[in-house]
Amino acid sequence: MSFAGFNPSVERVGYIDAMARIIGELRKGTPMSIGDLSHKLDIDRRTVGRVIDVLLDIQETFNSQSITTEKRGRRFLVAFKERGASIRESLKAATRVVRRNTQFGLRSFLKGKE
Numbered sequence: 001m002s003f004a005g006f007n008p009s010v011e012r013v014g015y016i017d018a019m020a021r022i023i024g025e026l027r028k029g030t031p032m033s034i035g036d037l038s039h040k041l042d043i044d045r046r047t048v049g050r051v052i053d054v055l056l057d058i059q060e061t062f063n064s065q066s067i068t069t070e071k072r073g074r075r076f077l078v079a080f081k082e083r084g085a086s087i088r089e090s091l092k093a094a095t096r097v098v099r100r101n102t103q104f105g106l107r108s109f110l111k112g113k114e
Helices: 015-026 034-041 045-064 085-094 106-113
Strands: 065-072 075-082
Touching: 015 034, 015 045, 034 045, 045 065
Parallel strands: none
Antiparallel strands: 065 075
């Protein structure tokens, strides 16, 4: 049985490994389609699409918030800190993206948990 978009000849790749390979390829600066990334990196097209969705969600989160860290005694505290409005707007304007119409990504996942 064959599913649409599934290529059995492509080796299964863990999500973290796929993300690292995709980021590495995108850092080269050449715009590529999801299909091109899938073919070049030998990663299933659906996995590439889901990783891109997660990366876009992460980018959007860091436009409005930053991670802060603090050491208290033996504990290492991590928290989100809201960015100021002017910084948020300039970052948002600099990173306008067109989102795919998909049910995947962190936002969809987190909404399902509420």
